[in-house]
Amino acid sequence: MTWQPLDLPDADVRLHAGWMAPVEADRLLDECVAGLPWTVHRVRLFGREQPAPRLSCWLGDPGAVYRYSGSRHVPHPWTPGLARLRDRLQALLGCPFNSLLANLYRDGNDAMGLHSDDEPELGRVPVIASLSLGGTRRFRLKHRETPVIQCTLQLRHGDLLVMAGSTQRNYRHALPRTARPVAPRVNLTFRHVACA
Numbered sequence: 738m739t740w741q742p743l744d745l746p747d748a749d750v751r752l753h754a755g756w757m758a759p760v761e762a763d764r765l766l767d768e769c770v771a772g773l774p775w776t777v778h779r780v781r782l783f784g785r786e787q788p789a790p791r792l793s794c795w796l797g798d799p800g801a802v803y804r805y806s807g808s809r810h811v812p813h814p815w816t817p818g819l820a821r822l823r824d825r826l827q828a829l830l831g832c833p834f835n836s837l838l839a840n841l842y843r844d845g846n847d848a849m850g851l852h853s854d855d856e857p858e859l860g861r862v863p864v865i866a867s868l869s870l871g872g873t874r875r876f877r878l879k880h881r882e883t884p885v886i887q888c889t890l891q892l893r894h895g896d897l898l899v900m901a902g903s904t905q906r907n908y909r910h911a912l913p914r915t916a917r918p919v920a921p922r923v924n925l926t927f928r929h930v931a932c933a
C-alpha cells in the first residue's frame with residue numbers, strides 16, 4: 738500500500754494505510770498507553786467547560802505552548818520513541834513538527850466531536866500528520882459550507898493520515914462514538930505551532 742489521496746474538493750487529505758508495520762505499531766501502542774502522562778483535558782462545548790470524553794497528553798518542544806479548546810497547554814518533553822517518530826515524519830513529509838497531541842480512546846464511548854485544527858498558532862495552512870494505533874475507529878470529514886460533502890474512513894492500526902493545504906479551513910473532522918465493542922485506540926497528531 739502507498740499514499741491514497743482522498744477525493745475531496747477544497748482539501749488535501751492523504752491516507753497511507755499500514756504505514757507502520759504491525760510489530761512496531763504494537764510496541765509503540767504499548768509504550769504510549771503505559772508511558773505517557775495521560776490526563777482528562779477540559780473542553781468548551783456550547784459555551785460550557787466539561788471533561789473531554791478521552792484521555793490526552795501534549796508533548797513538544799519547550800516553547801511549543803498551544804491553546805486548544807480555550808485552555809493553554811505547556812507540553813511534556815518528547816519521549817525517545819516519539820522524538821524518533823517525529824524525526825521520521827519530518828523527513829517523510831518535508832515539514833517541521835514541534836508538537837504532538839496524543840489521544841487515548843479507552844472504548845467506544847470515548848470520542849472527539851466535529852472540529853477543525855485551525856487555532857491561529859497552527860498557521861494558515863497547517864500540516865497535521867495523524868498516526869492511528871490500536872482498535873479500528875471511524876473518522877469523519879465534513880465540508881463546512883456544503884455539509885453533504887463528507888466522507889468516512891476506517892482508521893486502523895499503523896495507518897498514517899495527513900491533512901494539509903486548505904483542509905482545516907474548509908472541513909471539520911470527528912472521531913464518532915461507537916456501540917461496537919472496540920479495542921483501545923491511541924492517536925498521535927503531529928503539528929507545528931508558532932512559538933510566542
Ligand SMILES: O=C(O)CCC(=O)C(=O)O
Binds near residue numbers: 838840867892910911
Ligand atoms: O483521533 C483521531 O483520529 C482524531 C484526533 C484529532 O482530530 C485531533 O487530535 O485533533
Ligand SMILES: [Fe+2]
Binds near residue numbers: 852853854910
Ligand atoms: Fe483534529
